Every structure is written in structure tokens, then in C-alpha cells.
Amino acid sequence: MAYIFMDESGCLGFDFTKAKTSRYFVIAFLMAKNDNVINKAVSKIFKSIPKNELRVHCGTLHCYKENDRTRIKLLTELKGLEDKDVSVMSIILNKKKVVDYLQSEKTRLYNYITKILLDRIINKRLLLSDESIDFIASRREKNRFLNENFRNYLKTKAFPNHKLKIEVSITPPHSVKGLQAVDFVSWAVFKKYEHAKSHYYNIIENLVVEESPLF
Numbered sequence: 400m401a402y403i404f405m406d407e408s409g410c411l412g413f414d415f416t417k418a419k420t421s422r423y424f425v426i427a428f429l430m431a432k433n434d435n436v437i438n439k440a441v442s443k444i445f446k447s448i449p450k451n452e453l454r455v456h457c458g459t460l461h462c463y464k465e466n467d468r469t470r471i472k473l474l475t476e477l478k479g480l481e482d483k484d485v486s487v488m489s490i491i492l493n494k495k496k497v498v499d500y501l502q503s504e505k506t507r508l509y510n511y512i513t514k515i516l517l518d519r520i521i522n523k524r525l526l527l528s529d530e531s532i533d534f535i536a537s538r539r540e541k542n543r544f545l546n547e548n549f550r551n552y553l554k555t556k557a558f559p560n561h562k563l564k565i566e567v568s569i570t571p572p573h574s575v576k577g578l579q580a581v582d583f584v585s586w587a588v589f590k591k592y593e594h595a596k597s598h599y600y601n602i603i604e605n606l607v608v609e610e611s612p613l614f
Contacts, residue, residue, distance in 0.1 A: 401530045403520075404429040404437075404577035406537040408589035411509065413494060413502045423592045424492040426512050427585035429477075430525060432484035434533075434577050440476035441576035447472060459573040462586040473583050474602040486525065487606040489588045490516055496614035510552045512613060517553075519609055532565040537578040 405428050409421035431437055441460060448456060448469065462470055477485065490512050501508045534553070550567050572578040587599035588610070 400432075401532045402431045402434045402437075402577060403532060403534045404431075404537070404575070404581040405513070405535065406572075406578060406581040406585045408585040409492075409593065411494075411505045413497070415495070421589075421593055422494060423589065424494055424512075425489055425585050425589045425592070426492075426516060427487060427489040427581055427588055428516055428520070429577060429581035429584050430486050430488070430520070431480075431577070436480050436483045436485060437477075437580050438576045440473065440480065441579050443476060444469060444473045460579040460582070461572070462583040470583065470586075470599060471602065473580065474587060474599055477580060477584070478602050478605060481605050485606060486608045487584055487603060488516055488520060488525075488609045489585070489607070490611050490613050491588065491592050492613045498614075506548065510549060513549075513553070515611075515613070519611070523608065525608065530564070534565050534567045535575055535578060536567075536569045537572050537582065538569045 405426065407424065407426045409424040410419070411424055412420045414420055415422070429437070444460060445453075457464070460469070460473065462473075492508075492512060497508070536549070546569070550569060553565075553567050570578065572582060584603060584606075587603060590596045591600040
């Protein structure tokens with residue numbers, strides 16, 4: 400069994416006159432042969448949070464909301480999993496280079512980016528055709544692109560090309576520790592491009608097997 404956890408950072412808005420519109424959009428995959436190693440890393444971080452902070456914690460690790468101490472601790476735990484068959488792939492979309500018609504076809508653009516990552520995973524032979532794979536995407540209420548249409552797209556357009564045995568699920572982060580971990584990964588990649596701050600990314604750089612710009 401293999402696992403792919405997916406999350407994104409940034410937004411797919413294209414009105415750059417708005418202060419909160421990001422210049423980049425990142426989709427990241429965190430891949431593992433055994434999800435237990437990631438579960439243990441996330442659990443270890445929870446245990447390290449001081450009790451006075453834990454009382455007001457939401458119970459789910461979310462990189463944007465955590466303090467720097469927690470961010471660095473979890474990314475460091477992930478860094479140590481390189482010899483446990485854990486790896487990272489990401490695509491970085493420079494939104495200012497996206498052609499006009501795709502700017503108005505955001506669902507199509509989102510699906511396209513995801514398919515490119517999946518194709519590259521297969522081309523690099525990071526997953527084998529005889530493996531059973533759990534593909535788990537992080538569902539957030541604000542993300543209208545992750546829905547049943549996305550699941551159907553993957554099953555009909557992406558996976559059949561490679562004849563892989565893949566089960567697709569779109570799940571809230573609080574229920575899957577791997578999704579909480581990939582949230583930190585996508586955030587670290589995003590910070591590198593959006594804010595030119597590579598400190599967080601450098602911690603997990605050893606896990607990155609591909610990091611590709613798009614457009």
C-alpha cells in the first residue's frame with residue numbers, strides 16, 4: 400500500500416488589485432509507503448505542545464495558525480523520514496503567466512495541475528502499477544474545487560492512463576494526520592516563492608523529488 404496526501408497553498412484568484420490575492424498557487428503531494436511514520440511524526444508534535452497552549456488549540460495542526468516553534472518541529476520530523484520512503488512533489492503556478500481563458504476556468508486549471516503531478520509521479524516510477532494507492536486530498540470548506548467532480552476527473556482522466564489501483568478520498572484535515580503534514584509542506588513551498596523565504600522549505604528539501612514551475 401502507498402499513500403499520496405495532497406494540499407495546496409495560495410489562492411486561484413486573479414484580481415491582483417486585491418491585497419490578499421497571491422502571485423503563486425502551489426499544489427503539493429506528500430507520498431509515503433507507510434502512513435504510520437507520518438502519523439507518528441504529527442502525534443509527536445501534539446505531545447510537545449505545552450498544556451496551556453493545547454487547551455486553546457483547535458486539535459488540528461494547521462501551519463498558518465501555528466507558531467514558528469511548532470512549524471519547525473514538524474518540518475524537522477518530516478525531514479527525518481527520507482529513509483522511510485517519504486517524498487514530496489510540488490507544482491508552482493505563476494498566476495501572472497496563466498492565459499486569460501484558463502483564468503476563468505479555475506476548476507479546469509485546478510484539475511490540470513493535479514493531473515500533471517500524477518503523471519510525473521508515474522514517469523519517475525515513484526509508484527508501481529501493482530501497488531494499491533490511497534490518494535487523499537485535503538477538503539476545506541473554502542475550497543470549492545475539491546468536490547465530486549474532482550474525484551470523477553481523477554478516476555476518468557488521470558488514473559486510467561496508468562492503470563493504477565487508486566482509491567480517491569476528499570477528507571477534512573482533522574481526520575487524517577497525513578493531511579496535516581502535507582499542509583506544512585505546501586505552506587513551506589509557498590513561502591519560498593510568494594515571500595522569498597526559504598528557511599522552512601530548506602528543512603524538508605531532502606524529501607523533494609520534483610519541484611516544477613508551471614507556465
